[in-house]
Amino acid sequence: MKFYSPGKLLISAEYFVLSGAQALALPTQMGQHMKVEPIEEHMLQWKSYDLNQNLWMESSLSIENFEILETKNTPLPLIEKLQVSLRYARILRPDFCKKGHKVSTQLDFDRSWGLGSSSTFIHNLAQWAKVNPFELLNKTFGGSGYDVAIAQVQKAILYSRNQNHPIIEGIDFNPPFINQLYFVHLNQKQDSHKEVVAYNKRPKPSQELIEQMNHLTADLSSETSLTLFEELLTKHEKLVGNLIGKQPIQERLFPDFEGQIKSLGAWGGDFILSTGKSSPTYFKEKGYPLILPYSKVIAS
Helix, strand or coil: CEEEEEEEEECCCCCHHHHCCCEEEEEEEEEEEEEEEECCCCEEEEEEECCCCCEEEEEEEECCCCCEEEECCCCHHHHHHHHHHHHHHHHHCCCCCCCCEEEEEEECCCHHHCCCHHHHHHHHHHHHHCCCHHHHHHHCCCCCCHHHHHHHHCCCEEEECECECCEEEECCCCCCCHHHEEEEECCCCCCHHHHHHHHHCCCCCCHHHHHHHHHHHHHHHHCCCHHHHHHHHHHHHHHHHHHHCCCCHHHHHCCCCCCCEEECCCCCCCEEEEECCCHHHHHHHCCCCCEEEHHHHECC
């Protein structure tokens, strides 16, 4: 059996999406593959490979309760996350993985990029176990679920959280200024789970603020003018910044940039979105060499 899930980038409603606001999310050209083969041994053999074919997780687990039989050069927290995910998959489907299997996973993107190594894993596992991926996510890693929705639909979506049955609308997102959009990596990996926990401790946005975000998402998903798109990004950054008490990254790090910059996902790490043809030169001079054109990242 072979499974595949694309990665993701959240374009609008970061944090707000956790409170029910509508978000715009895009699938990436890179994702994660999973191959499952039956074996005669009464165990589960697991190997995970990164972008460069390096083995970053290896373990043998019992079939009975996915206890560790053997592990090699893998931090225990990684194995424990795997165990929890497998155990909940079995709770949701009691006949899941009752015989020996060999599983290998392969990432198409660097693990530090924040494109969804966890969400693509959960969606692939849910496909194998034939369970609801959103329910499995809620029981394991948590989060809004937009990333699992992207893996499921594999196209641009408008997404609203709704427990285990979210509202997902596939859309065509193809603005005429795509050749002036870039994704710049900040070399600071964010822990999405920790960000979700921290956000859930904060006062929730009012319904009025959620409606403002919904309007911004709708406008961003359909805008055809780059100038107006940039104005929407500015409004979005201010709205999120006020909610979480943080200064927008353009004001903090790149105040002299002539285009517009927007944080993507958890603020402070992973990728940012920038506009304008000067982006590659500007960010390289600032010490950020990983600058990817929209056309090289987003799946059409």
